[in-house]
Amino acid sequence: MHRKATWLAMHRDGRAEVLVHTADGTTFADGVKVTADSPANQFISVIDGETGLERTRQPVPDDLVADGNYVVGGDGTLRYVVDGAGHGDRFDIADLDPDRPGLEGFAIQQSELGVVSRFPWYYYDADTGQRLVTGEHPADPTSEADLDVGRGSAADIDPGHAGYEYWTSTADVTRPGAGVFNVQGRDR
Incomplete structure (x- = not known):
């Protein structure tokens, strides 16, 4: 199962934040768009669950694939399998x-x-x-x-x-x- 969004109450303020995988062209509730030099530039955006406004954005540092009991690196090599x-x-x-x-x-x-x-x-x-x-x-x-x-x-x-x-x-x-x-x- 691939989750495109995760809901969390990160600040314990009773309001949920939404973590979303974003890239060039993603548009938020206020019309602000993510712009990037390349489609390969990916981000994790924290969105206010009430307003839909982006609070912060961080680049995805490494393109790892985690699928339960194993992780594959961005270059396609197997990093590990859980014993x-x-x-x-x-x-x-x-x-x-x-x-x-x-x-x-x-x-x-x-x-x-x-x-x-x-x-x-x-x-x-x-x-x-x-x-x-x-x-x-x-x-x-x-x-x-x-x-x-x-x-x-x-x-x-x-x-x-x-x-x-x-x-x-x-x-x-x-x-x-x-x-x-x-x-x-x-x-x-």
């Missing part, structure tokens, strides 16, 4: 832990059609692909549904604690593998 990861179509990359340098990622792992993932979710270093925290499947699954994490996401939903929280779901949300976790992997 042990398989199929999962939900992942987030951001500065999830302000106490760690760089970016981190969170991803779910799906089990379906008889293929069982090694773990239900993982939290990892987005620069290297090293898993930092790994979820565990129930020791006594009652069905494949106990092992399939179909949904998961990360966001700073608890302003009382530093860093983002991430959550996952299985068919039975009371089973291990499902829940809300902090950046240290502890159930919240």
